Amino acid sequence: MSVDTATVKKVAALARIAITDEDAARLAPELSNILGWIEQLEGVNTAGVEPMTAVIPNQLRLRDDVIDADPLTGGGIRDALMANAPQAEHGFFTVPKVIE
Amino acid sequence: MSDYRIQGATGEWEVVIGLEVHAQVTSNAKLFSGAATAFGAEPNTQVSLVDAAMPGMLPVPNMECIRQAVRTGMAIDATINRWSRFDRKNYFYADLPQGYQISQLYHPLVGEGAIEISPDDRNPDATKTIGVERIHVEQDAGKLMHDQHPTRSYVDLNRSGVALMEIVSRPDMRSPAEAGAYLRKLRAILRYVGSCDGNMEEGSMRADVNVSVRKVGDELGTRTETKNVNSVRFVMAAIEYEAKRQVEVIEDGGRIVQETRLFNVESGTTRSMRSKEDAHDYRYFPDPDLLPLELEEAFLADCRASLPELPDAKRKRYEGLGISAYQADVLTAEVEAARWFDALLEAGAKPVAAxxxxxxxxxxxxxxxxxDIATSPVSPSQAAELLALVADGTLSGSLAKQVFEVMLETGDAPARIVEDRGLKQTSDTGAILAVIAEVIARSPNQLAQYRGGKETLFGYFVGQTMKAMGGKANPAVVNELLKKALA
Incomplete structure (x- = not known):
């Protein structure tokens, strides 16, 4: 499968990544190569093989329903959260106005 | 079945409705982080590094959210998938710091189920089954405020990462009334189960409304999706408007475009949200941060064992006790009222009178x-006491009303009120006869007329006697004694 520059531009727009026409022209064959490699992998017969989700036997761990049990993954850290925000006001992050 | 039809210029049209309901899961912490979920906190105070999508943070699912979604699935007799998986739904918006929502597209936690609805509340036994295609769990987004600043939008991420259940119905509804009944029933089930508080004003439950129209018996038409409608009334209004609009478009020679629309609360109309068209390319893929979710049999058994009696079962049980279908429906509609009534029965009240x-x-x-029932000044045991005083003849119906009024004001026990205010009903024939004699003695005209055949005057004598006795005479005894005295 080959990717054309129009597809590259569309994907870039969906991800809000600004690219120039030259970027798109350079990226199209690069992405085509990657997809070509994946096509090659698809040639392997995987009938009856379970999809592998991890390289070691592992189970999804669940957390208990406790607020702020671990300070690293809890709330109440507004100042730290905002420290690197380009523009924060009155406890809010702010962005250029987005409205329907 | 529904006979709701849109009358078009070319004949009658049928409306086909499916609902995707987003219900906020009742939990202390968020779906993938330890930040709190409580409504109304100061902006961005309930946001963790995970919810703000700081680099390197890994999501770890909250067991309680999974448990609540499983219990909800069980409550609608749905298949529970012991193997499910999380996917990334990619879109770019200021309320979504990750750039993707963690959701479940390919392998949802809960599969096919069903909900029985009664669209006509005067006839609760006329039911219809609405299919539920799936329930999956996903993250909520943050909130944007556009009116705080002339050129900036404010972002509050408190909701970001809160667990939602998306409950997707089959396109089985055929009228606004059926959609309303479905939403009310779903809300009742969620509240009985305790998996969502059902508070639509606070946004705990929102519906995306899928509507299409067709000539009766035709293939399904193209549908539109009206997003984020937050009350039963608005859902019904949105369907009504959207169905009429679609019929007009088609009859004018146009065609319906599959699109997302917005409901305007003030005008009751919907409008296209064309600017988001691109966003429909969500490029879903399995979230590499999360292993598949595998559930043990013991976990499922625990979920099943924790389910309470559900509205349908409760309604049938009440009907089995001799309570009318209508009253059983009213009593089971809200979980708090149903629990209050159960407590009343447990306190010994007779079901029908209760x-x-x-x-x-x-x-x-x-x-x-x-x-509301939660702030009722009268407790179930006090009510049972009042009903017992009526059942044993201590209070007449009208005295019971008086006692109840006092209970409402003071919160006192009925027996004490009866005692303090001397509201006891009397069946003392001697006392009643004395009053009757007095009433007859001062009403010679009425007596003559009554004996002359004007039988409606019997009511006059009853009234006079009751009045003279301060409403405390046993009405049955008064009737019996008066009949004899006047004959």
Whole structure:
């Protein structure tokens, strides 16, 4: 499968990544190569093989329903959260106005 | 079945409706982080590094959210998938710091189920089954405020990462009334189960409304999706408007475009949200941060064992006790009222009398005083005591009403009120006969007329006697003694 520059531009727009026409022209064959490699992998017969989700036997761990049990993954850290925000006001992050 | 039709210029049209309901899961912490979920906190105070999508943070699912979604699935007799998986739904918006929502597209936690609805509340036994295609769990987004600043939008991420259940119905509804009944029933089930508080004003439950129209018996038409409608009334209004609009478009020679629309609360109309068209390319893929979710049999058994009696089962049980279908429906509609009524029965009240009293006297009084069952000044055991005083003849119906009024004001026990205010009903024939004699003695004209054949005057004598006795005479005894005295 080959990717054309129009597809590259569309994907870039969906991800809000600004690219120039030259970027798109350079990226199209690069992405085509990657997809070509994946096509090659698809040639392997995987009938009856379970999809592998991890390289070691592992189970999804669940957390208990406790607020702020671990300070690293809890709330109440507004100042730290905002420290690197380009523009924060009155406890809010702010962005250029987005409205329907 | 529904005979709701849109009358078009070319004949009758049928409306086909499916609902995707987003219900906020009741939990202390968020779906993938330890930040709190409580409504109304100061902006961005309930946001963790995970919810703000700081680099390197890994999501770890909250077991309680999974448990609540499984219990909800069980409550609608749905298949529970012991193997499910999380996917990334990619889109770019300021309320979504990750740039993707963690959701479940390919392998949802809960599969096919069903909900039984009664679209006509005067006839609760006329039911229809609405299919539920799936329930999956996903993250909520943050909130944007556009009116705080002339050129900036404010972002509050408190909701970001809160667990939602998306409950997707089959396109089985055919009228606004059926959609309303479905939403009310779903809300009741969620509240019985305790998996969502059902508070639509606070956004705990929102519906995306899928509507299409067709000539009766035709293939399904193209549907539109009206997003984020947040009350039963608005859902019904949106369907009504959207169905009429679609019929007009088609009959004018146009065609319906599959699109997302917005409901305007003020005008009751919907409008296209064309600017988001691109966003439909969500490029879903399995979230590499999360292993598949595998559930043990013991976990499922625990979920099943923790389910309470659900509205349908409760309604049938009440009907089995001799309570009318209508009253059983009213009593089971809200979980708090149903639990209150169960407590009343447990306190020994007779089911039929208890149902009559609760649905008329209690609900009437709560309505009148702007209270709900949770803030009822009368407890189930006090109510049982009042009903027992009526059952054993201590109080007549009208005395019971007086006692109840005092209970509402003071919160006192009925026996004490009866004692303190001397409201006891009397069946003392001697006392009643004395009053009757007195009434007859001062009403010679009425007596002559009554004996002359004007039998409606019997009511006059009853009234006079009751009045003279301060409403405390046993009405049955008064009737019997008066009949004899006047004959």
């Amino acid at each position: 149902a009559n009293w609760t649905t008329s006297e209690l609900f009437g009084a709560l309505n009148r005083t702007g209270r």
